[in-house]
Amino acid sequence: MSLLDIQNLDVTLALPNGPLKAVRDVTLTLEPGESLGIVGESGSGKSMTALALMRLLPRSATCEAEALRFDGQELRDLGDPAFARQIAGPRIGMIFQEPMTSLNPVYTIGRQMTEATVARGLLSEAEARRKAIDLLDRVGIPDPEGRMNQFPHQMSGGQRQRVMIAMTLMLDPELLIADEPTTALDVTVQAQILDLLDDLRRERGMGLILISHDLAVVAERTDRVAVMYLGEMVEQGTAQEVLYHPQHDYTKALLAAIPRLDGPARVPAQEAAAPEVEKVISATNLCREFHSRKGLFGPKKTVRALDDVSLELRRGETLAVIGESGSGKSTLARILLGLDLPDAGDVRMLGRPVLDLPGAERASLVQPVFQDPYTSLNPRRRLSEIISRPLVLRGEGDSASRLAAVKDAMEKVRLPGRLIHAYPSQLSGGQRQRVAIARALITEPEALICDEPTSALDVSVQAQILELLDDLRAKMGLTCLIITHDMAVVHEIADRVAVMYQGRVVEEGSASAVLDHPSNDYTARLLAAAPRFGATRDLEVVQ
């Protein structure tokens, strides 16, 4: 008898402008101890399915199903209090995407871990505390005893996710649902959490549902994979079947869109980087420190964001800067753009120090493209105003010439003309990022500095944007500096790469050299965490 048996599940959301069927006729089964991956882009209804099972849907949502059986018991017969007492927690556990906000900020870890078991009278206070410490140790939290009376904000994202897992295991559930558990974490931490989940599943013979938007990551770690698109279950099968001979066109397109290390290599722009090639931007011995106060009354704390960083961006090349959160790559980008001043060292654009460049002139040399499409465009302005703003600031041309320039830029970034008077709130994430690029190009800058331009986008949309950047670079001879945390993206588009770790450049060189035989072990760990489709799951780290 299957652990979980969902037949024809429908979830409809009552939105202001009419009802929306988020989940359409989904059928799903899971055997005890089996792990199932559910993959889909945002809006595909993958999370809704899990929330429907756990009765955590928002107030305005309604859900019907022919069958919702768990371990043979029909869940729909249970009233809400009965479901809360018997199922939610002891039988089915769930962990969520945002570790930063999933723990109650005002209570200690210890209290949040033990309260469920003690409230249900399963364990006494002391027993619960001992169990919590064991579980924390099992999930890899150093000094679990000390952590018990710490608060969530004193731990990193990865540690908090581990605490979430330990907390759910306190009630020994038979099924664990993980809703995009690692999306918000760094690549290296991501791998560790997924491995931990897999080990715990085998150890406890627990069912596991792993929901993610990243097909590659899921396929490597689950027995079966289901692909969802616009609320429907378009494909279901073993990981091997789905990865190597997908049936549904959407799955094929999805697979093609994922950047991967073993994909076709990039044709380098020009092999021989002649020494006298012009340096568009050169930065030497940059240092930058930030001072922050720990708490209202705590002592001052200084963080060294950049520690003696030197870097050059040569005309026509695409330089990738890779590093995890806290490596200082964004601070570097802001300094190169002239938005922030370094404590030490200097930045030169085409040989001239950035300090003496007036704003308007600097704008024609370098332009930014930012990560989050939702905050990079002024919500109160129309597209035409946004894209033409740099020209207005430079006082160049009149309204007619500017309109023409806007239309031209929109074509370059493949945006439909009719959107010229639209507002950002009417565009999708991908379209907004294209507007940001159009804005950057309108002044024909020498170089573009893109701070993680695609990491906030869905995989399919990311592929289009990377392809667009590559075309523009080829057609306009554009020089690009792209900041990313994904080695596969580096492989696909970069000529040269610089690896940053804790404010220092630990490795620099041509993309092919660094990717094939990394000299620094941090780079190696980054490479290992990036997905490779060719190999099977038991891939060793190339040393």
Next chain:
Amino acid sequence: MQQFRWRHLGAASALALATAISPAFAGPSDDTLRAAMSEEILNLDYNYTTKREYIILAQLTDATLFNIDPETQEVLPSIATSYEFFDETTLDVTLRDDVKFHDGSKLTPADVAYTYNWIKDERSESNAAGVVRRWLDTAEVTGENTLRFHLASVYPLVIRDMAARIMIRKDGTYDAGGEVDRDAMAQDLIATGPYKVASFEPGTELVLERNEDYFGEKPAIGTIVVRNIPDIGTQQAEMMSGGLDWMFKVPLDLAQSLGATPLATHLSGNDLRVGFLVLDSHGYTDPEGPLTNVKVRQAINHALNKPEMAEYLIGGSSEAIHTACHPAQFGCDTSVTDYPYDPEKARALLAEAGYEDGFTLPLWAYRDKAAAEAIAADLTAVGIDVDLRYVKLQSLNQARAAREIPAYFGTWGSGGTADTAAIARIHFDMESDRNMSGDQALADEILSAEQTVDQEERKEIYSSALGKIADEALWAPLFTYSANYLVSPELDFPLDPDGLPRLQNSSWK
């Protein structure tokens, strides 16, 4: 939890709603008269205060050398039995021998001499200093219960001042041991009057008890409690719920309405206070201004419907006046020119003066808002566009001192003295900023009326001076005030013609 501790403290007090209490009944049952005053009572020593409330309290706590009969204006004996002018500038006074202070000590001529000499002394800074310095040289004890006053100049109102202004204190009260303490009697007053201070909480409540060994006729009521209640609305509520027996300075409408109910009786006695407009005839604010033209001033007088204002806005015994003094004051000659209410004549006069389409007149006022608005409306009706500036008293006085005011609605109570000198001098003396006519001859004439003791001569001087004021229309006299009181039905409170409330004469019905 810790931070909610102070919440429980407050909750207890707010939650107990149920118990109904019966209001503490004043009145005959406990022989206590509860009076309300909106002004805060802060200092019991009338030598160092001026406000009307303090005059009323001084009637209860203090006795003076003489008393003036409010009906006949005749001098009556009080602490002093008799007086005699040895010559024009020497006055001999004989005292009673049985007057005791509230602390039981016997009053001696030395106390009286000390009090007068102290007030005259530079160091006193007493509010009564101005009055005493005008006529006193020195006071000396001449016998076991007689003393002699050496006067610096001839002054007709010496006895009147002694009766109304100077309160007798024990010898050495203010400068015992050489160290000056002007507030010696502010809180625990020791005086000779019919009531003595039982307890005093400044700004809240004053309790007076009958002085059993008072030399004069003992008052009927045993205890008087004076409560400070600033808000007239709240005073009404207390009166209606029986918490009060006596209210004064009551607005007319309120007095009439509450008086009509069985809860209180409305009494209205006359008051020496008069209301008037002072016009800048000299042209301090604008040398060629309209007010310098007598016709304009006369037009203003004609424009004002004084009888209606007196009857409807002030009510009680208030009546329209045309003299720069209160008709009940000695020397106030009511035969001077009058400008009866005649808007047509007012417009004609304005036209003659060349102001057919009128002019703007900033008019300042600090009390009786209804009357001020009525004046403004009457003037507007004849074409004078009034910019009414209704401000606090001190702001008006400051602006007047800075000569910024062309016309203001003023009132004067003459401190209860029924003599034209008490109003004429201050308003027409050359140094006073209330004098907007700047007429030196008029000032000298008025001053001369205070330098002779011959009442007939004083009368003639005042008639000619007041005649000139009326002819020149330096003022626009308006009306006399009426004092409105609200008393509890059980209280019998006699009213005197000089408008001064004498609580000591009240009794239960």
Next chain:
Amino acid sequence: MSTTDITLTAVEDSETTPLTPGQIFRQRLFGHTGFLIGASIILAIVVVAIFAPLIAPHDPYVQSLSTRMLPPVWSEGGSWEHLLGTDQNGRDYLSRLIYGTRVSITIGIGAATVGLMIGVTLGVMAGYFGGWIDHAISFLLTAQLALPGLLLAMALVFIIGPSIWVVIGIVGVLHWTYYLVVTRAATQRIRNLDFVAAAKASGASSRQIIWHEILPNLASSIIVIFTFELGIAILAESSLSFLGVGIQPPIPSWGLMIAEGKQAMFYRPWLVVLPGICLFLLVIGANLMGDGLRDITSPEGRNE
């Protein structure tokens, strides 16, 4: 990189483009009952204020002392001549109430605008530049809250003289703190967003950024505060007039009318109750509008 034949962009270009923010705003505006009630009350009062001379049965300034303090028509002694009776100077009470709308509305709008000018400028300056400017402005904020409004009002009325403009100025100067606090926080949030960094990168000066990028995004929250301040300013004027340092007679102001009626409130309660109800209606209208606007402009909206 091989591009598959299925162009995924098809998902992107769906024909039905969603509504513009303006359309959404209007749609939710007319759907919000609270806002509609409030707006209709305010509209009615503004109409009364504008057409006061036509509506009012008598000239509010004409006095007749002989017919003063008449009760309203429904209680004995009242006459149809003066529907709501007459005041202390015999002026028609209903006309004064009607003309009172003019005072309250002008003061409400005027003071709220003055407050807006001061509060928003300081708020944006403090939020955008931070540093010592922020400290100086928060010092000013604390000092303003500590200074009793009554004192300022009394002094200004005396120095400049009592006109409606002075009262508007006083009430405005006393009520800019709410604007400051909200705009400062919003500016600090917007200042760190990427589109401001992009504008800076394209050479925009601070002034241009504030004017072009930040202020438009503050517009909705400023409108919400303005409607609330409208109510607060009207109450403030009535309190000042109640204490005698606000509107000067003979101009009819509801606060002043309550103060004048206070003395005879036990026998002629309508002198206090009627202006109170007018004040209450006007301010509740402004508050309902403010609440409605806030629900509509706040991202999650009220019904989610």
Next chain:
Amino acid sequence: MLRYIALRAALALAVAFTVSLAAFLLLNVAGDPAQAIAGEDATPDVIEAIRDRYGLDRPLPVRYFDWLGGVLQGDFGTSYYWHKPVAELVADRADETITLALSALSVTIIIALPLGALAALNPNSWIDRFALGVAVSAQAVPNFWLGLIMIILFGVMMPIFPVSGDSTWKHFVLPAFVLGASSVPAVMRLTRTGLIEVMGADYIRTARSKGFRGWPLLRRHAMRNALLPVISVLAVQLGQKFGGSVITESIFAINGLGRLALESILGMDIPTVQMLIFVFAIVFVAMNLLADILNAALDPRIRIG
């Protein structure tokens, strides 16, 4: 911690001195103190007597620095009316204002917190509409008008409560209600939005996934987070209420700091006004500091950082 408090204390003093200087200038401009003290029927010589008794004829800077010198030695001068040290005057009247402030605050809490919580827990229900109705109408009622109506209703028609004075606790019921009611809307709205926000937070979803529902969920997880913003607003409002409400205290004849402020301003009692402003500034800043400390006590993110 101490550094932070020292900074706040310095701010309080700086504000107190600036505002007292402003008040000194405003008062002297708005009228002549000697005239105010002398009263209506004072003859010029009486006014002169008062003027030199209090040294009011000296130039403004001299008078201010003379006062300032006194303050530095802790002597705030004597009141022109009460003839006793101002510090003593303020101290006597402080207890009435504190009692009024605390009971007004408890009225606000008793009405606003439950109403706000109920409105948040069942949005768009009749309770929610009712709560909004109360907030909107309470905000629209002029303070002084409510006071008068209370006097008419409870003072005279149904004499349950005394109408004026401040001797027994019963005297504080009506004024506390009037003063408390005026701050109900702000606190209720804050509680409501605070609780709605918290109920939508991720950690509440986590708690629900562990089987917590209804009251235990509210008590164990939502309550403390939702109360954080409310606590600081209440502390600031208490600060304002300690300043005494000018109107409520004069209508109900409560001998508090509010009424003292009104009378000393109208009566030009300059030393009292300056002392009051000093007290208001310091109390106000102290209440803000208390709000910060309470927040730190309740929220580890602020305390430990």
